[in-house]
Amino acid sequence: MPKGETMETSVLITGASSGLGADFARRYAMEGKNLILTARRLDRLEELKTEIEAKYGVNVEVISADLSSAAGRNFVIDRCLGRVGILVNNAGFGIGSTFESTPYPRVQELIDVNITAVSSFCHAFIPEMKARGEGSILNIASMAGFTAGPYMAAYYASKAFVLSLSEALHEELLPFNVHVVAVCPGPTLTEFFDHTGPKRALGQNLFLMGSDEVVRQAILDAKRNQAIAISGFRNKFLHFLTIVLGRRVARKSVAKIQGSRQ
Numbered sequence: 001m002p003k004g005e006t007m008e009t010s011v012l013i014t015g016a017s018s019g020l021g022a023d024f025a026r027r028y029a030m031e032g033k034n035l036i037l038t039a040r041r042l043d044r045l046e047e048l049k050t051e052i053e054a055k056y057g058v059n060v061e062v063i064s065a066d067l068s069s070a071a072g073r074n075f076v077i078d079r080c081l082g083r084v085g086i087l088v089n090n091a092g093f094g095i096g097s098t099f100e101s102t103p104y105p106r107v108q109e110l111i112d113v114n115i116t117a118v119s120s121f122c123h124a125f126i127p128e129m130k131a132r133g134e135g136s137i138l139n140i141a142s143m144a145g146f147t148a149g150p151y152m153a154a155y156y157a158s159k160a161f162v163l164s165l166s167e168a169l170h171e172e173l174l175p176f177n178v179h180v181v182a183v184c185p186g187p188t189l190t191e192f193f194d195h196t197g198p199k200r201a202l203g204q205n206l207f208l209m210g211s212d213e214v215v216r217q218a219i220l221d222a223k224r225n226q227a228i229a230i231s232g233f234r235n236k237f238l239h240f241l242t243i244v245l246g247r248r249v250a251r252k253s254v255a256k257i258q259g260s261r262q
Contacts, residue, residue, distance in 0.1 A: 008083065010035055010036045017044035017045050035058060045064065073121070088137075092140060114158035133176065134177045135177075136223075137181070142163075143235055151258040181218065184229060
């Protein structure tokens, strides 16, 4: 029996209709794990379900839900309680503009998806993982979580929350054989930039990693019980520079790059 999953559990992946979420689904299906996939776009989920079931022979359940609403979050939790052996909190989006120029309902939506959904799903499914004595939680943070992000302030702040929460839970749950990892990708070839703004996301025009490479490394690091997963030499080097140069230099560098795109 694969570590992190028992006979009756599945892998729950949020934001599974495209990008990292879809590639997490494919990668876990390759390992023979049954899946519960949730996102807003039911048509995309159904397409992915058909693809994965035909190719890998695993069971795939899809749930259409809007995780920016309490009703949507609670609907998914109620459907999945008692069945989650691995949780991938992938749903999230960014906003590329000055903070005050973004309508606040849009900022609140980001907080609800990037922060509230992550924390509520962790809170809901940790008890059953502890009771089984095994489980894994992969929270998708970002390299953005290591510094402040002028002109994408809410997004960077949300990823700092996910990073900090994940590191704390990693330590809390170690004695219970529940592995929590903060997955910190850099610029990745997904639909993220389609929703952020055409010119504002740091790194959009830099080297983009393939999402499958990020997913493969994240799952490997989760199995190794790493607290933080950073894929690629370039991203690891940038993280090192952030530590060496300090938050002030990192913050001003981000401001200069993203400010020029306004």
